[in-house]
Amino acid sequence: MSFANPFASPRFNKQYVAENGDTYIDKKRWLWLLSVLVPLLTLLGPLLYIESGKEWMLWIPMAIFYLLIPLADWFIGEDSNNPPESIVPQLEADVYYRWITFLLVPVLLFGFAFTAWFVSSYPLSWSGWLAVLLVNGFICGYGINLGHEMGHKRSLSERWAAKIALSLSAYGHFNVEHNRGHHTEVATPDDVASSKLGETIYGFYIKEYPGAFVRACRLEKQRLNRKGHSFWHPDNEVIQGLLLTTFIYGALTLWLGWSVLPFLLLTALWGGFQLTSANYIEHYGLLRKKQPNGRYERCQPRHSWNSNFLLSNWSLFHLQRHSDHHANPMRRFQALRNFEEIPQLPAGYYAMFLLAYVPPLWFKVMDKRVIAFADCDPERLNLLPKKAEKYLSQLSQPDTSGKPASD
Template sequence: MTSSREKPGWYWLSSTLPASAIVAFQYDQPWVYLGCMIAAILVFDAILGEHVAIENQKDDMASTSIAVPVGFICLWLLAVLDSTARIKRVAVMEFVGLTVVSGVLGAFAMAHIHEVMHRDSRWGRRASDIAMTLAGYPHYRLVHELHHAHVGDPQFGSTAPIGLSLWRHVGRSFGNSLTAVLADDRRRLSQGRKRRLSFPVSMWLETVVVFAYLCGPRGLLFYVGQCAISIFVVETIGYIQHYGLVDGGDPVAWNAHSWLSNRLFVNNGLHAHHHLEQTLSYERLKCGTAILPAGYMHMFFLALIPPLWFSIMNHHQKCWRSAIALTSMESKNKRAS
């Protein structure tokens, strides 16, 4: 029997994030929205407990599930347009608030764009490139493909060795992934194939020009600022997902086992299974055995304070590996007997 927590309709909760931002913008309260949103996720992630897998799904559910990420993306675009329309006339603090909120929402949108990107369609990949440009990470699809092909290798971004702080990781990860994409583009060119980086670069430059033309210096500051915030949040999530897993073995990623976070971010927390079957739609993903101590929002703030992060995650990883080694030894003993 299916419980109410397993119903796929709960994934529509994600739409409340950009929808409530639009409402907050109408009342000129971006900072209130940001504080309430963070507090709500922190509290209800803890109260609502662990992820519940949806079993016995209909065969056609994967085709209809695309509506959830597309719905989020559409509402996010409306929120960005609304904030853009306001930036020329608002006070400095509200301008900063709109920039920060747009950057955070852009990072949240990346989880949904990521879902569209992995669907096997040309329009989905092109649409995701355009959406990622607005979110501030135009070449993310190219970066992500290399990440999947070389998971566990810090030279391709996202992965951080034990002891590397978030503050050292973000710039290094972004730089390494960009270098890897440039190298891949040069290799393609030497093989007589087309460059893939040209489109996202041109799209980003055109977007910069449009914001500067429509809104002047504030438009330029707004777009570049929200890009920087979005990239920081996205790279932080990558840090959380792959911290210490530099060998590319099992697991390839940590999983977030929080029910609410996985509903809000289309099961982005079930990251290990995604790496194993990257074309599998989000509602079919299952939670692996390597589980983070808390949800993404809790882990995000923990990562901002390296001593606390190291004290918890280094110990957590050590305990997890010890448990896996013990389980493996017990299995070998059973087979031997």
């Protein structure tokens, strides 16, 4: 199903023209501005509760993210539109897109503070408290996504904006771990942020959550040592992130009282799990081949799962075009491209998260896709060691349809 965008005409959009005559119109140009409001959907439940007093309404944002958006993704369909490469320099130089990301920072800070105030001001049952905690974790998840976009950039203002967004979920070490760790080791057994074939999301979380922090500390210590500094130097980005989180959580605790602190800490854990969910689905089972010199091949678009479903991609600043992001980490969200012949997820991230939370369903849907994309080549499969024998036996025994057997 194709998407009829009423803002797609040149009357509403800027037309880019390259020297070679190529032209391009970003049909989502004005929709990107509206995407800043998506995280505020998390406030819908508390606002409805304040108006009606009905606690079940606190769960409405969860229904929006896990049910309504996946259904809308299916109804609206996919968007595989790419900007011509000749247009990309102009598209990336357009400061309109940059200001959208900056605008989202205060929106996230407001949403985070509002939910903290709400749980401190209204007598909620454990169910209502849990609902608000879960939706506040989505604000943290959007903060990590924003930190992911801005933290790859060279400008100091964008990198500090990323640190502020990441501090909401106590994940200020992300830029260090992701940029210098994950992007180097992605789709290899050495990467704590790349899930293996046969691994559950819960087993992955137990490894990835603390492993990311440990790797960030190690990488930052190495960087500072090269400059002749100790780990405790003020330039340490891991410590800077921790101090920002301490400041925000401390300010909210002084304002709202000590009772809000457990809510904030649990929110941070759930926010971190949103990152785990993304990392889990983005490289599941995919492996870069090891070359004769012992090094892994260069990361290619085929080493990441992609998704072109329009609504979820729009709300996440093209995070789902993850293949191009790893091939070109510095490329801005508005210029990320789709590729042919790369692994494609059967749905957008919101639906895939929900699927991953039920491991038997995840394995049933995804394992056959991983094996088929790898063309039954074990050198292209990142196997969970304790299940390796099981999967290797499947590779040698295809099913009667001629496709690899599924889990």
